[in-house]
Amino acid sequence: MRKTAGAGVLRLSRMQELVEARGPLPINEAAQLLAVTPMTIRRDLSAPDSPLTALGGYVLATTLPSADRYSLDVAGDQHAAHKRVACQRAAKWVQAHDSLFIDCGTTMAHFAEALPPDMPLSVVCYSTNIASILSRRPNTQLMLLGGLYHPSSASFLSDEGLQYLNRLGVNKAFLSAGGVDPLRGASCSNFHEVPVKQAAMRSASQTFLVVDESKLGLLRPAFFSPLDAFGHIVVGGAPAAGLRKQFKDFSMVFAQPAAD
Incomplete structure (x- = not known):
């Protein structure tokens, strides 16, 4: 099935x-x-x-209503402080010589920037904005999955890339989402990202979902995982108590910028 x-x-x-x-x-x-x-x-x-x-x-x-359409350029300017602090918290789980999968999107750009600059790592990614950051790290072995280019998220998809990812074993997969719902799980706006995210989760020993608080309670068109499949969910910001209570059954870590 x-x-x-x-x-x-x-x-x-x-x-x-x-x-x-x-x-x-x-x-x-x-x-x-x-x-x-x-x-x-x-x-x-x-x-x-x-x-x-x-x-x-x-x-x-x-x-789709224009508010639901995802654009990498627009998303880059929204909720940046909360994305950054969530990624800084998530990066604390990374250790020297880890092999990582890093998802596409603007949140994950903050995660790539948050990694200790000289730490030796092996990283698999499938988007140009993440690869551009990682390529400047002298001690990082970078593997970029190729295929057809999707400008909306600056990412790639191909059968060959999925097969390669399925053969890999990564220690930790760090994923982003456009929507996080307690019943319907994690979802994104771009359908082509779904098989890549799911392949990374199958390959990884540990999985992390990293989002800012604005994603909680939202649904996007493309479902990719139930929330209990993630070992840790890191949320940047301070959601309202009622919203936070909806996610009490999941392993969530909340991080706030110093100014909040």
């Missing part, structure tokens, strides 16, 4: 790439390109977290 779900995620990601590049895609053509039946395509599109929809025999992008 897990393999079937994973195949559906990859098909959705490939269809999303085609729709972004070419516009509306005939369902029958999508089925031919992905070597499945049109019924399978329709089933994929009917998934609750699908970023695509079927209309008039075509595959179309689901229209």
Whole structure:
């Protein structure tokens, strides 16, 4: 069942790439390109977290309110202080000679910056903004997963990259999320990130979710993990008591900037 779900995620990601590049895609053509039946395509599109929809025999992008669209440039300016302090706290779990996976996104850029500059590490990542920071570290062995480039999060996806990640064993995986809900788990805005995040979590001995308080209670289109799959959840900021109480069953660490 897990393999079937994973195949559906990859098909959705490939269809999303085609729709972004070419516009509306005939369902029958999508089925031919992905070597499945049109019924399978329709089933994929009917998934609750699908970023695509079927209309008039075509595959179309689901229209999201502009507030829900993710842009790396916009996200970089939001809640920066809380992202930074969460990442500084999470970086304390990193030890010399660890092998790490670092997720994409603006939060993880703060995490890469928070790592002790001369500490010897091996790091796997799949985004250009993270790789750019890590490439300046003299004692870091950097592995960048390649594939089709997605400008929205400056990240890559390919079957080969996923296979490589599945073969790796990393000590610790540090992931970000656009939404963290006590019942629906961790989610993000970009569907193509899901298989990479899930492969990293399978590969890692320890998993960490690092977010700022604004993500608590939110749902994004692409679910990738229940919260109890993370060994630690680090939250930057001081959420209201009622919101904080919703997450009392999870291993959460709250960190605040000195000025708060």
